[in-house]
Amino acid sequence: MKIGTIILAAGDSSRMGGEPKQLLTYKGQSLIRRITETALALQRGPVVVVLGANRERIVPELQGLPVTLVDNASWPTGQASSLKTGLAALYITHKDIDRVLVLHTDQPLVSLGLLLHMVEVGKDDQKGIIACRYDTQLSVPALFSRDYISDLLGLEGDKGVKWVIGKHRDDCSEVPFEAGAIDLDSRRDIEFFHQVLAQVQ
Incomplete structure (x- = not known):
């Protein structure tokens, strides 16, 4: 199964006071x-990173990685x-892709194990969408058939992937991922995340 991955990293982090959340660090790495x-x-398969705001600050973080960087001038x-x-x-360049994986940058606890599990669920369940469940929502990471x-x-x-998932719930398998609720959108989110880490370490 060939999977094309799209990483959405074009936002301006307006709730962060303009500091790019893509550059926040976790375990010594930027998100x-x-x-x-x-x-x-x-x-x-191929990995595409979509950039917009703060492009010039984010690109150096991806130096040396075999990914395709694309600019979205319409990110606002x-x-x-x-x-x-x-x-x-x-x-x-890749018309033979079987599925598309959509990822955000602000979920620091997404792991390779989670993504591999999603691929296996897709094989076993034969559903067109595999989405992660946390809180009361189904959202990213999400895997879509072509x-x-x-x-x-x-x-x-x-409107994002949640809208497509909601429209086709009968063709969607759910993967529990409670850690997906940790979404670093604001300074308050970051403070809460650090408090949680301090409790488990």
Whole structure:
């Protein structure tokens, strides 16, 4: 199974006061470097990183990695434009992809083990979508069969993969991932994350 991975990293981290959350560090690595190396470790196909705001600060973090960097000039319009940009970059050179994996940079506890498990669930369940469940939502990391490319390309504005997942729940397998709720969107999120780490160490 050939999997094309899209890492969405174009946002401006507005809730962080302008400091790029992609450059926050966890275990000595920036979040963008960490999630990109995790995606590459899956060794199932090409990895595309979609950049927008703070591009010049983020690119050096990915130096030396065999990934495709693409710029989304329309990033202020919402996540949908970044998804479309990533999909276009994948399909220009890799039309034989079986599934598309969508990742965000702000979930520091996404692991290779989780991604491998999602691939296995996809094989076993034969569902078109494999999505992670945490809190009360089904969301990223999420794996889509090529049948859903048109749905993803049809998204507009701030509509993301959750909208496609919700529309096709009957064709979706759920993978429990409570740690996915740790989403570093704001300084408060970061403080909470560090408190949790201090308790478990």
